[in-house]
Amino acid sequence: MAFEGKVYDLIGVGFGPSNLSLAVAVADEMENAGADWNLEMLFLEQKPGFVWHEGMLIKNTNMQISFMKDLITLRNPKSRFTFLNYIKEQNRLDEFINLKEFYPTRIEFNDYMAWVAQHFENCVRYGQTVTSIHPVTGQDGEVEYLEVSVTDADGQASVFRTRHLVVASGGTPTFPATVDVPQADNVFHSHNFLYRLNQQFSNSEEPYRFLIVGGGQSSAEIFTHLVGSYPNADVTVAMRAFNYKPADGSELVNQIFFPEMTDFFYELSPENREKMLRAHYNTNYAVVDSSLIRSIYKMLYDQRVVGVDRFRILSFLELKELSTQAGEVFAMFENVMTRETVQLQSDAVIMATGYDRPKRHPLLKSLEPFLVTVEDGGYEIEREYRLVTKAGFKPSIFVQGVNEGTHGLSDTLLSVLPYRASEILRSLHQQMRTVINSDEVTIGW
Ligand SMILES: Cc1cc2nc3c(=O)[nH]c(=O)nc-3n(C[C@H](O)[C@H](O)[C@H](O)COP(=O)(O)OP(=O)(O)OC[C@H]3O[C@@H](n4cnc5c(N)ncnc54)[C@H](O)[C@@H]3O)c2cc1C
Structure with missing residues (x-):
């Protein structure tokens, strides 16, 4: 050595x-x-x-x-x-x-x-x-x-x-703790998104079926990219929430990112730190830039105008199982409202599930x-x-x-x-x- x-x-x-x-x-x-x-x-x-x-x-x-x-x-x-x-x-x-x-x-x-x-x-x-x-x-x-x-x-x-x-x-890229994520080239975390796309899904004209799991900024960016760059692909986002929620970037709340707030935060008791984090979670986590939300809404609306159903957002779905067979990925979800099971098949699953x-x-x-x-x-x-x-x-x-x-x-x-x-x-x-x-x-x- x-x-x-x-x-x-x-x-x-x-x-x-x-x-x-x-x-x-x-x-x-x-x-x-x-x-x-x-x-x-x-x-x-x-x-x-x-x-x-x-x-x-x-x-x-x-x-x-x-x-x-x-x-x-x-x-x-x-x-x-x-x-x-x-x-x-x-x-x-x-x-x-x-x-x-x-x-x-x-x-x-x-x-x-x-x-x-x-x-x-x-x-x-x-x-x-x-x-x-x-x-x-x-x-x-x-x-x-x-x-x-x-x-x-x-x-x-x-x-x-x-x-x-x-x-x-x-x-560190993270996956839902309760799901065994198969070691497969077509199941990958968002941090690898462009690599895997270039390696395995390089033909943008193919009718691939993409499934994105998660409802934050990365999910919204990936959804927009896949819909726009693969005109024949079928693209689904599945999330536990009702829908993409906007990040709070309003001027007054945004002051929480001022440098002097570090002193303020550090001096708080552990309980108050926790309260502050919870209260302002929607400035950064599981939220999406509001201009991107608007463009996604427009994209979905335009699709309705021409009577097509090529891409969609599925709400209230919690991922329970993932498995692969013969190049396909099988994802099993539970609807957190109805407790119904929902099965989705795709050519690739992109886990936009954050970092630890x-x-x-x-x-x-x-x-x-x-x-x-x-x-x-x-x-x-x-x-x-x-x-x-x-x-x-x-x-x-x-x-x-x-x-x-x-x-x-x-x-x-x-x-x-x-x-x-x-x-x-x-x-x-x-x-x-x-x-x-x-x-x-x-x-x-
Ligand atoms: C897609 C994305 C977009 C983002 N956009 C924004 C944004 O617009 N604004 C914002 O404020 N924040 C944003 N963030 C948050 C992000 O965490 C920060 O922007 C920034 O990357 C933090 O910098 P860092 O150096 O702490 O960590 P990182 O950027 O993660 O860098 C850590 C580095 O350490 C290296 N490393 C890790 N382990 C080892 C090891 N064992 N040995 C040697 N090297 C190692 C890694 O290769 C990496 O280069 C974004 C995050 C993501 C994922």
Whole structure:
């Protein structure tokens, strides 16, 4: 197993928007705030290059957040890593302004983030899947470093050492807990949607039968895409709810995604945090952008005008069983109102059933003896996203994107990335000063 003999100050697991914004924050602090920080950092990303939810980069799908909530503008609109600077560098500024669009396509926003990521090629290793993280004890008997094990696409293993760690590995695609999902190429989660479509359903003229399970934003986007791109396909959406419900993006409620709300939320009691999450669940979960709902309604109406029944939404259906036979998928549902059983046959089932973020990160398993846990089974975490550790453990571990329960609804989104990155850096700097007690590290903000 290869070990390059170097100890990094900070290793990041994953190089999605969260850790990318952290890299931007480091560069920005050094360039613009006069910080002088010799931070040796490395990000380990399993994908072969930067790409954001590539299986769902569907044409004509838009961001659900303003382009100004990019990787840095909130904190420093003058940074060279802003979305507007990217647009300027692409020679599209006039054209972009003329679009009068606050919500660019996801394809364009992905291109923006990939452009930013190119600036950090020297501190990212792509194609490296982190498989485990272990403590390394120093001569004084205290945990000094963390050993991060990775494998590359060829199965080659290596090990990296770091003084501090930031985990931002995103959510895990999830399926209904009560359903055995068959291992079949034609039953797949929405995160793989475009791959599977290109691989197995590449002839857009074929009369495929598609079934989508779920009633959130991904389901609505997939429904719209399949209806529009496969003119002869039969497309069904089955959902437990009555119908697609609009996301609450109204101005007053939307203030819940303001950066200062993180302080407010963090200070609440566990009961009040839970109440806040429940009360505002419809800002993000099992809801759909209202303009998309309108276009779906129009699509369904137009179909009625010409007397066709090629695509439809089936309400109140809870998935009970899935099986495959001779290339077909058999789905059994129960109608939650009538308790009747409904059987649907299709050529492919797309599970638009969301993502899971377990309270305890599987990669932190072997560090658990050193982590303080709380009543709900999760780890105790500081306001600045640092896990509380027990005595005798020197490394700091930060986690991003899994703290909705303590830091509020913005945590899994892009809403407060620049602030979060800056808060993590402040805390890291503090730890490096107090734990390592080194004069080498100075940062000026
Ligand atoms: C289709 C879709 C659209 C969305 N649109 C919006 C939107 O418009 N606005 C918004 O605010 N939010 C949106 N979100 C929410 C989304 O969670 C955030 O936009 C964002 O992706 C969070 O960034 P992240 O870096 O925390 O996680 P991710 O983007 O999931 O990135 C995590 C990275 O870690 C890597 N990784 C995971 N495990 C390992 C490992 N063991 N080793 C190495 N690398 C690993 C992954 O490959 C990935 O690149 C959307 C989500 C989806 C699924």
